[in-house]
Amino acid sequence: QLCELLDTASRGWRKLAEVAGAEKRFKCSEEELEMCSLKVLEPLGSPTQCLLQLLAERECTVRYLGGCLHRMGHVEAYQVLSRAVHDVIRITVQPESQAVEEGTRVSLSCWATGPPGLTYQWFCGKQEVTGATAPELVVDTSAPPGPPHWYICRVSCGATFTFSRWAHIQVERSGSPESASGYCPSMAGLQILQQPRPCRLAEGDPLVLECRALGNPPPQYQWFRNRRPVEGARSPRLQVQLVTTAERGTYSCRVFNLFHELWSQEVDVEIGEGNLRIPCPPPYSTLGAAKPPSPIAPVCPLLLTPLSTDKVALLVGNMHYVHHKHLRAPMVDVHALSALLQQLNFKVVSLLDLRRDEMQMAVDEFLLLLDKGVYGLLYYAGHGYENFGTSFMVPIDAPGSYTSAHCLCVQHVLQRMQQRRTGLNIFLLDMCRKRNLNDDAIPQVGALEVTASIVFGYATCADAEAYELSQGELSNGVFVTFLKRWLLEDEKITVLLDKVAEDMGTLELTRGRQALELRSNLSERRALTDPIRSSGWAETSARNLQWAKAHVLPECHHLHFDCGVTVQLGFAAEFSNIMIIYTRILTAPGDITECMAKLTDLPEELDVDLKCTNRESPEELGSPLVPTWSTACPSCCLYSRLCGLQRLRQDLAFTVCLQYRYRGMADFVEERRAVNVGRPLIAKLNLS
Numbered sequence: 001q002l003c004e005l006l007d008t009a010s011r012g013w014r015k016l017a018e019v020a021g022a023e024k025r026f027k028c029s030e031e032e033l034e035m036c037s038l039k040v041l042e043p044l045g046s047p048t049q050c051l052l053q054l055l056a057e058r059e060c061t062v063r064y065l066g067g068c069l070h071r072m073g074h075v076e077a078y079q080v081l082s083r084a085v086h087d088v089i090r091i092t093v094q095p096e097s098q099a100v101e102e103g104t105r106v107s108l109s110c111w112a113t114g115p116p117g118l119t120y121q122w123f124c125g126k127q128e129v130t131g132a133t134a135p136e137l138v139v140d141t142s143a144p145p146g147p148p149h150w151y152i153c154r155v156s157c158g159a160t161f162t163f164s165r166w167a168h169i170q171v172e173r174s175g176s177p178e179s180a181s182g183y184c185p186s187m188a189g190l191q192i193l194q195q196p197r198p199c200r201l202a203e204g205d206p207l208v209l210e211c212r213a214l215g216n217p218p219p220q221y222q223w224f225r226n227r228r229p230v231e232g233a234r235s236p237r238l239q240v241q242l243v244t245t246a247e248r249g250t251y252s253c254r255v256f257n258l259f260h261e262l263w264s265q266e267v268d269v270e271i272g273e274g275n276l277r278i279p280c281p282p283p284y285s286t287l288g289a290a291k292p293p294s295p296i297a298p299v300c301p302l303l304l305t306p307l308s309t310d311k312v313a314l315l316v317g318n319m320h321y322v323h324h325k326h327l328r329a330p331m332v333d334v335h336a337l338s339a340l341l342q343q344l345n346f347k348v349v350s351l352l353d354l355r356r357d358e359m360q361m362a363v364d365e366f367l368l369l370l371d372k373g374v375y376g377l378l379y380y381a382g383h384g385y386e387n388f389g390t391s392f393m394v395p396i397d398a399p400g401s402y403t404s405a406h407c408l409c410v411q412h413v414l415q416r417m418q419q420r421r422t423g424l425n426i427f428l429l430d431m432c433r434k435r436n437l438n439d440d441a442i443p444q445v446g447a448l449e450v451t452a453s454i455v456f457g458y459a460t461c462a463d464a465e466a467y468e469l470s471q472g473e474l475s476n477g478v479f480v481t482f483l484k485r486w487l488l489e490d491e492k493i494t495v496l497l498d499k500v501a502e503d504m505g506t507l508e509l510t511r512g513r514q515a516l517e518l519r520s521n522l523s524e525r526r527a528l529t530d531p532i533r534s535s536g537w538a539e540t541s542a543r544n545l546q547w548a549k550a551h552v553l554p555e556c557h558h559l560h561f562d563c564g565v566t567v568q569l570g571f572a573a574e575f576s577n578i579m580i581i582y583t584r585i586l587t588a589p590g591d592i593t594e595c596m597a598k599l600t601d602l603p604e605e606l607d608v609d610l611k612c613t614n615r616e617s618p619e620e621l622g623s624p625l626v627p628t629w630s631t632a633c634p635s636c637c638l639y640s641r642l643c644g645l646q647r648l649r650q651d652l653a654f655t656v657c658l659q660y661r662y663r664g665m666a667d668f669v670e671e672r673r674a675v676n677v678g679r680p681l682i683a684k685l686n687l688s
Contacts, residue, residue, distance in 0.1 A: 001080045006048040007040075013048040019068045025058055061627055062115035066158055082160055089114040089155055092234060093135075095167035096218035100141055102171050108137045109218055110153035110164045116627065121154045130586075131556045131568060133634070138555070141171045190215035190260035196238075196251060198267040207240040211253035211264045222254045227307060229531055245271045254532070258548055263533070306526050307533040308423050309373035311346040312547070313337075314366040316393070318382030320353050323400045329468040330381035333430065333480040334575070335625055337379055340487045344528050346377065347547040350575045351646065351682065353607070356395040358646050359408050363416075365685050369547055370420040375530070377426040378413065381477060384431030386462060390443035391429060392436070403439040411445045418449045424526050425451075426493060430459040430479045432466050452523040457483075457497045460514045467514055478510055490529040494520045549684045550576055554652075554677035559597075561658050561671045564589040567597040569656065569675065570634070574625055576682045577645040580618075582637040583656065595660035599640050600672075602654045607644035614638045648683040651676050 006012045013036065021027035028036075032054055039045030055065065062081065069078040093111035100106050112118055112135075122132035129137065129151075137151065149171075153164040194212040201207060213219040213236075223233035226249045230238065240247055248271040253264040315338055317330025331352060338350045347369065351362055363378075370376050383394040384407075392407040399406060410427060417425045448454075459466040459479035467478050482503040486496050501516040557569035566587045572580040583597035598614040611622070618626040621641045645652075653676045659668045 002052070002077055003046040003048040005074070005077045005080065007046055013051050015072055016048075016068055017051055019071050020055060020060065020065070023064070026055055026060055026064075028054060061117060063117040063158060064627075082158065089118065089157060089160065089162050091155060091162065091164050093220050094165050094235075095137075095151060095153060097167045098169055098214070098218065100169065100171060103142050106139045106141060106169055107218065108139065108151055108153075108167055108169075109135060109220075110137075110155065111135050112155040112162075114155075115157055117157055119156050121156070123152050123154065124149055131558070131570075139169055141169065190219060190255065190257060190262055192255055192262055192264060194236075195265050196253060196267045198269065200270040200272065201243055202272050203244050204242050207238070207243045207247060207269060209238040209251055209253075209267070209269070210236060211255065212236045213255045213262065215255075215257050215260065219255045219257050222256075224252050224254065224531060225249045227252075227531060227533065243269075243271055247271060306423075306524050306530050307373070308375040308530050309371065310369075310532055311341075311344065311375040311377075311528075312366065312369040313341050313346045313348045313377040313379065314362060315341075315348060315350040315379045316354060316359065316362065316382070317350075317352050317380075318354060318394070318396050321383065321394075321396045321398070323398065324383055324394070327382065327468065329477040329480070330430075332624060333381050333477050334379070336476075336480060336484050337487070338575075340484060341377070341528075343488060345532055346375075346528075349547070349550055349682070351577050352575050353396050353644065354646070355397040356406060356408070359393065359395050361685075362646075363408065363413055365550075367416055367420060370417060370422050372421040373423040374420070375424040375426070375526075375528070376417050376420075376422045377428070377528075378410075379428040379430065380410075381430040381480075384429065384433070385436040385439075386433040387436055387439055388442055389462075390445055391431075391433065391458075393429075393431065401438040403436070404441060404443060409443065409445065411443070411448070414454065415446060415448060418451055422453065424453050424455070424493070424522075426455045426457070426528075428457045428459075428479075428483070430466060430477050433458060433460055433462050433464060435463060450521075452521050453526070454519075454521050455493050455497070456517075456519040457500075458517040458519070461517045464514060467510055469509075478504060478507065478514055479516065482507075487528065490527055492522070492525045492527055494518060494522055496527070550682045552681070552684065553579070554680050557675065557677070558586065559656055559673050559675070561673065563592065563658075563660060563669070563671060565592065565595055565658060565660060567656060567658060568634075570637075571677075571680065573681060574623065574641070578641065578643050579645060579680055580621075581640045581642065582634075583614075584634055584637045588660070591663050592660050593663045594668075595658065596638060598638060598657045598659070600655045600657050602640075602642070603648065603650075603652065605644075605647045605649060606642055607647070608640075608642060613640040615640070645681050645683045646685075648679060651678050652680060652683065653677075 006016060014033070017028050017033060028051070036047040036050040039047045039050050066078060066081050069081060089112055091110060091112045093109050095108040095110050098106055110120065120133055120135055122129040122137045137153070150166050150168045152166050154161050155164070190213060192211065192213045194210055196209040196211050199207070209223070211221065221234055221236055223230040223238045238251070248269060250266050250268055252266045255262045255264065315334045317334040319327045319330045334350050334352065338348045341348050349362070349366065354362060366378070380393050385392055385394070391410040392404055393410065394402060394407050410429065414425060414427065459477065469476050469478060469481055482500050485503065486499050489496055491499070497516065497518045501518065504514070504516050505511065551573070553571045553573055556571070559567040559569060561567065565585060568584040568586050570582045570584065572582070574580060581599060583599065585595055585597060588595055602608050615621055616638060618639050621639055623641060653674065656673045656675055658671045658673070661668050
């Protein structure tokens, strides 16, 4: 539709290119515009389609595109895009109603997929909940019990929006008979109340399987058939209106929240061709049952897709070296891979600019997340070298003439991963592999175990360099530029990397200078898309808790100053060790005409650039990743970017300095308030 509107209009695709080019990274060259215009000579060619493709390759967001159309004054094209945005906002996790004891902190969740820039706003009844602009809403139930409170979440992008379903929270007195016999999510963490039951149906019958659970945070669901995820089946009830023999198989449901994971029992669904049928029986409840149904015989493993007990990824990007050339691509590459791996259900820890001891501690924490059958993935982008077939990752504090003593040996990390009995060990090394002439020592690496589960994807060949591609302010490594095109494919990991290698070979700029090298002894068809089947509740809960500790942001603060001004203090994460803090004036007395809240007295051990503190717009922070988090922040704020959170030796404490001026006065008045937000994100793991 956009092509039809913009290909021939006076305010058409050329005007769009001009308006979009106001942002430097989206500006098209004369050659690119000429390429677009020549598309009219092709039978099905479209200049607009070509331009949109160029913008997409530069990661232009739908929100930015809509703003360009709006500034052009092309109302019809803007409306077409707005309707498309509305169509693709999908709520994937709905808030669940809960009954809890008085004083319990309850979490409601609403998650949605759609275009970049989704914003959230929670309501209690018809009233907005102040500051509740995140997918998770924490409700304090310390108020006296009463009628249920009803909550709903609005998810929006620009002028379009959609609502979640309503969820109510019923608060019971802790000493009441109802709560004594009921279920308290904060005590048990996660519990399945209804198990699915096996059934035998005829073709054309309806199929209904149900699995219900309670937990805090509320549980999420994913149904599996023959141990493969059922697409779109993410609610407690799996329903098929008219079954065929294609629905025959063994079903189970994965129930999980941030800290825990449970699996329902496996049940067989048999689909016959005759009229005789045994309908699905009433749901089985684990509460008050005399005995559970007899277990179903497991399916032969040889017929199944390989399973992982979990998936964990450590992504490290080193850019700002003390004694060596700075790099630009690792930030963008680590961020891009982090987003893709999370779509594949990996638990991701992403870190930038680590010193030698910090890299070692990060690897140690990564190993704690590994266990029998877990898929472990290590991605490293930065300076590196290879001597005698052994690879070394160079930390940012390595001296000018570094040796293996100053670096981390990749093969040593692999040995320690094998000791954890992992199901798959993947190393993606986006670094140079030139010989280090300063290091004459022959690496002493012990023999590796024969596990047939090792995959090395090198960005370049032995004794060769790896390159970056500059695109305005953004830079991508050549390796990740092609890797991210294939990463979500359901292919054996070695087949996937082969396709990446073929793609890289088409790049004229690096032909003959950089080529992906694959080394593997993988014997099974293991893929990044393999489903997760946890080995045990205790191990999974411990692993989830350890990972979650490194990804907890401080709660939003509201500071009340003596002058009557209220300041909101909010937080966003760019990486596991980089946090954004924003200050916003919520309320101010009428006689105050001007006020601002700035951060001061930040800890010395943090990597804080004063040019990246107390900025009036996110773009002034100088990070190319601003669009990924700025849309979740309110407007009219001051922004500060804190790097190197792993270096915090104690709680993050700082001062909020409020400067304001009364009407008719020339001078500013100043008030200060000390703030302690604990140890955010990766700082909780004490890497220093």
